[in-house]
Amino acid sequence: MNKFLLIIIFFSNIILAKEEVYLLPDSEIEQVNKLYSECGGIGWKINDGWPFVNEKFSSTFTPYGIEFLLSDEILSNKNDTITKRAFISEINLNSNNLSGEIPNISLPHLELLDLSYNNLSGEIPDFNLPELKELNLIINYLNGPLPNFNLPNLEILTLGGNEIGDTIPNFDLPELKFLSLRDNDLTGEIPDFDLPNLEMLNLRNNILRGEIPDFDLPKLTLLRLQTNGLSGNIPNFNLPELSQMYLSENLLSGNIPDFNLPKLDAIYLDNNNLSGEIPNFNLKKLRWAYFHNNQISGEIPDFNLPVLEVLSLQYNLFKGNIPDFNLPKLYALELAGNKFTFLPLETNLDKYQTYFYGDQDTILALIFSDNTFEVNVDGTQNSYTWFLNNQELTGDNSNSLPLYSEGIYYCEVRSSLLPDLILRSEDYDFSYKSVNKEINERINEFSLLQNNFANTIKIKSDKNKTIEDVEIYSLSGSLVLSKIINNNQVLLNTDNINSGVYFINIISDRKHYFQKIIIN
Numbered sequence: 381m382n383k384f385l386l387i388i389i390f391f392s393n394i395i396l397a398k399e400e401v402y403l404l405p406d407s408e409i410e411q412v413n414k415l416y417s418e419c420g421g422i423g424w425k426i427n428d429g430w431p432f433v434n435e436k437f438s439s440t441f442t443p444y445g446i447e448f449l450l451s452d453e454i455l456s457n458k459n460d461t462i463t464k465r466a467f468i469s470e471i472n473l474n475s476n477n478l479s480g481e482i483p484n485i486s487l488p489h490l491e492l493l494d495l496s497y498n499n500l501s502g503e504i505p506d507f508n509l510p511e512l513k514e515l516n517l518i519i520n521y522l523n524g525p526l527p528n529f530n531l532p533n534l535e536i537l538t539l540g541g542n543e544i545g546d547t548i549p550n551f552d553l554p555e556l557k558f559l560s561l562r563d564n565d566l567t568g569e570i571p572d573f574d575l576p577n578l579e580m581l582n583l584r585n586n587i588l589r590g591e592i593p594d595f596d597l598p599k600l601t602l603l604r605l606q607t608n609g610l611s612g613n614i615p616n617f618n619l620p621e622l623s624q625m626y627l628s629e630n631l632l633s634g635n636i637p638d639f640n641l642p643k644l645d646a647i648y649l650d651n652n653n654l655s656g657e658i659p660n661f662n663l664k665k666l667r668w669a670y671f672h673n674n675q676i677s678g679e680i681p682d683f684n685l686p687v688l689e690v691l692s693l694q695y696n697l698f699k700g701n702i703p704d705f706n707l708p709k710l711y712a713l714e715l716a717g718n719k720f721t722f723l724p725l726e727t728n729l730d731k732y733q734t735y736f737y738g739d740q741d742t743i744l745a746l747i748f749s750d751n752t753f754e755v756n757v758d759g760t761q762n763s764y765t766w767f768l769n770n771q772e773l774t775g776d777n778s779n780s781l782p783l784y785s786e787g788i789y790y791c792e793v794r795s796s797l798l799p800d801l802i803l804r805s806e807d808y809d810f811s812y813k814s815v816n817k818e819i820n821e822r823i824n825e826f827s828l829l830q831n832n833f834a835n836t837i838k839i840k841s842d843k844n845k846t847i848e849d850v851e852i853y854s855l856s857g858s859l860v861l862s863k864i865i866n867n868n869q870v871l872l873n874t875d876n877i878n879s880g881v882y883f884i885n886i887i888s889d890r891k892h893y894f895q896k897i898i899i900n
Contacts, residue, residue: 398457398460398461398462399438399460399461399462400438400461400462400463400464401436401437401438401461401462401463401464402436402437402438402448402450402463402464402465402466403436403455403463403464403465403466404432404436404437404448404466404467404468405467407486408467408468408487409432411468411485411486411487412430412431412432412443412446412468412471412485412487413431413432414483414485415471415482415483415485416430416431417431418480418481418482418483419478419479419480419481419482419483419495419498419500420477420478420479420480423477423479424473424476424477424478425475425476425477426444426445426476427444428443428444429441429442429443429444429446430443430444436463437466444473445471445472445473445476446468446470446471447468447469447470447472447492448466448467448468448469449466449467449468449469449489449491450464450466451464451465451466451467452464453465467487467488467489468487468489468490469489469490469491469492470490470491470492470493470494471487471490471492471493471494471495472492472494473494473495473498474494474495474496474497474498474516475496475497475498476498477498477499478495478498478499478500479498479499479500479501480500480501480502481500481501481502481503482495482500482502482504482505482517482522483505484505484506484507484508485505485507485509486507486508486509487509488509488510488511489511490509490511490512491511491512491513491514491533492512492513492514492516493507493509493512493514493515493516494514494516495516495517495520496516496517496518496519496520496538497518497519497520498519498520499520499521500517500520500521500522501520501521501522501523502522502523502524503522503523503524503525504517504522504524504526504527504539504544505527506527506528506529506530507527507529507531508530509531510531510532510533511533512531512533512534513533513534513535513536513555514534514535514536515529515531515534515536515537515538515539516536516538517538517539517542518538518539518540518541518542518560519540519541519542520541520542521542521543522539522542522543522544523542523543523544523545524544524545524546525544525545525546525547526539526544526546526548526549526561526566527549528549528550528551528552529551529553530552531553532553532554532555533555534553534555534556535555535556535557535558535577536556536557536558537551537553537556537558537559537560538558538560539560539561539564540560540561540562540563540564540582541562541563541564542563542564543564543565544561544564544565544566545564545565545566545567546566546567546568547566547567547568547569548561548566548568548570548571548583548588549571550571550572550573550574551571551573551575552574553575554575554576554577555577556575556577556578557577557578557579557580557599558578558579558580559575559578559580559581559582560580560582561582561583561586562582562583562584562585562586562604563584563585563586564585564586565586565587566583566586566587566588567586567587567588567589568588568589568590569588569589569590569591570583570588570590570592570593570605570610571593572593572594572595572596573593573595573597574596575597576597576598576599577599578597578599578600579599579600579601579602579621580600580601580602581597581600581602581603581604581605582602582604583604583605583608584604584605584606584607584608584626585606585607585608586607586608587608587609588605588608588609588610589608589609589610589611590610590611590612591610591611591612591613592605592610592612592614592615592627592632593615594615594616594617594618595615595617595619596618597619598619598620598621599621600619600621600622601621601622601623601624601643602622602623602624603619603622603624603625603626603627604624604626605626605627605630606626606627606628606629606630606648607628607629607630608629608630609630609631610627610630610631610632611630611631611632611633612632612633612634613632613633613634613635614627614632614634614636614637614649614654615637616637616638616639616640617637617639617641618640619641620641620642620643621643622641622643622644623643623644623645623646623665624644624645624646624647625641625644625646625647625648625649626646626648627648627649627652628648628649628650628651628652628670629650629651629652630651630652631652631653632649632652632653632654633652633653633654633655634654634655634656635654635655635656635657636649636654636656636658636659636671636676637659638659638660638661638662639659639661639663640662641663642663642664642665643665644663644665644666645665645666645667645668645687646666646667646668646669647663647666647668647669647670648668648670649670649671649674650670650671650672650673650674650692651672651673651674652673652674653674653675654671654674654675654676655674655675655676655677656676656677656678657676657677657678657679658671658676658678658680658681658693659681660681660682660683660684661681661683661685662684663685664685664686664687665687666685666687666688667687667688667689667690667709668689668690669685669688669690669691669692670690670692671692671693671696672692672693672694672695672696672714673694673695673696674695674696675696675697676693676696676697676698677696677697677698677699678698678699678700678864679698679699679700679701679703679862680693680698680700680702680703681703682703682704682705682706683703683705683707684706685707686707686708686709687709688707688709688710689709689710689711689712690710690711690712690714691707691710691712691713691714692712692714693713693714693715693718694714694715694716694717694718694736694738695716695717695718696717696718697718697719698715698718698719698720699718699719699720699721699742699862700720700721700859700862701720701721701722701723701859702715702720702722712735712736713735713736714735714736714738715735715736715737715738715740716736716737716738716739716740717738717739717740717741718740718741718742719740719741719742719743720737720740720742721742721803721859722737722740722742722798722801722803723757723758723859726758726759726760726761726795726797737798737800737801738800738801739800739801739802740801740802740803740804741804742803742804743804743805743806744757744791744793744803744804744805744806745805745806745853745883745885746789746790746791746805746806746807746808747883747896748808748810751782751783752780752781752782752783753766753780753781753782753783753789753791753808754779754780754781755779755780755791755793755805756779756853756854757779757793757803759795759797761795761796761797762779762793762794762795763777763793763794763795763796764776764777764778764779764791764792764793765777765791765792765793765794766781766789766790766791767789767790767791767792768785768787768788768789769787769788770788779791779793783810786810787809787810788807788808788809788810789807789808789810790804790805790806790807790808791804791805792804792805793805826839826840826841826842826847826886826888826893827839827840827841827842828884828895828897835873835874835875836871836872836873836874837871837872837874837884837897838869838870838871838872839869839870839871839872839884839886840868840869841868841869841888844868845868845888845889846865846866846867846868846888846889847865847866847867847868847869847870847886847887847888848864848865848866848887848888848889849862849863849864849865849885849886849887850862850863850865850870850872850884850885850886850887851863851884851885851887852872852874852877852882852883852884852885852897853882853883853884853885854880854882860877860882861874861877874899877899878899879899879900880898880899881896881897881898882896882897882898882899883895883896883897884896884897
């Protein structure tokens with residue numbers, strides 16, 4: 381008897397349970413059906429529940445890609461059904477083969493509209509969607525100008541990978557956190573945005589011109605402006621939250637600022653026209669630094685960057701020796717295509733073999749004396765390849781070469797311990813008629829006055845030429861002093877140079893003038 385009673389109670393509970401259904405406003409049904417009809421709904425990959433033929437939906441089934449905002453407002457309670465009010469809050473039809481133009485739908489409670497990765501074309505409507513928080517239309521065929529959206533609650537705007545032209549509006553979107561307009565055809569200058577909550581700005585791969593604004597965006601963490609036509613100097617940004625800066629592949633020029641960006645962990649300034657010397661950054665969180673393919677000169681600072689992992693300095697105008705870095709996390713140092721001396725070679729092997737050094741445009745001193753050319757580079761496993769008029773002279777593999785004939789001589793130095801490194805000497809243009817005159821000119825174009833009591837060398841151009849740089853090398857080829865002059869005279873202090881025989885290299889008008897000197 382007890383079991384029978386329990387069964388009756390169980391079934392009575394099932395009978396008393398009522399189904400909940402949700403009623404959409406007619407106006408919203410009309411709007412989503414317009415989206416279906418104008419965006420090729422019959423050809424969608426998935427169109428379950430479309431078009432809407434009934435304004436009522438159960439809690440267990442909704443049309444594909446639709447989310448409802450459910451209210452507790454009971455519209456009716458009849459028989460076994462409770463009807464409540466609902467509104468459309470999300471439309472997510474990404475990667476669903478939508479085509480045609482996007483209609484200007486009006487859905488007052490819509491918070492997300494995702495039509496990305498489709499085949500939509502035409503212009504983007506100036507939507508009236510007051511509650512919209514996310515608009516995602518990336519990877520379509522949309523074109524035309526950008527609306528100056530009036531979407532007061534919008535937080536995410538992603539329109540990348542389209543064909544949108546014209547200029548970028550100075551959006552009035554106070555809640556915007558993420559703005560991506562990448563991979564379009566946008567032109568003109570970048571607005572100086574007043575977007576106090578913006579955290580990520582991605583405008584890469586457009587046709588933007590002009591200078592980069594000195595943004596006042598206190599919450600910005602990501603700045604992507606690479607692959608445009610931006611020019612001028614890089615601002616010394618005051619962006620306290622910035623962690624990643626991508627400015628590669630533009631036309632930026634001038635010096636690199638000594639950034640005060642305490643959270644910066646990645647900086648990409650490669651493939652520009654930047655010049656000057658690189659600052660000794662105080663960026664304790666920096667992990668990736670890319671400066672390759674610029675015109676940056678001078679020597680590398682002895683960086684104190686404790687978490688730096690990658691430092692790319694390829695194809696610039698750096699010269700001198702490489703610091704004995706104390707960078708415990710560094711695993712890639714890219715140095716190819718500069719003018720580093722890499723001297724002395726063998727004493728620095730432990731350092732260089734872990735780095736990507738490649739070819740260098742280093743100009744070694746080529747000494748001509750007693751009808752013999754000579755290159756002085758330390759190392760027990762070096763090989764020397766001599767060239768006359770760009771033709772290799774086979775059989776001459778030592779560091780000296782007897783005079784063969786008139787022509788242009790130079791030497792390439794390699795070490796079997798550093799197989800990818802080639803150091804090249806300067807060219808020496810020899811002719812019998814001019815050799816005595818040339819040697820005299822090299823000696824006489826500049827006056828060298830040594831004062832061994834004051835440890836100084838005074839160099840003066842007798843023809844008022846500008847002395848660009850002065851370098852002093854040991855007989856083994858090591859650089860012991862390098863100084864940028866840009867004047868027609870200079871006084872060098874040799875206090876810190878040991879006594880001995882050296883070569884002094886005076887660089888003027890992109891020519892090298894060598895002379896042997898003795899420092900007492």
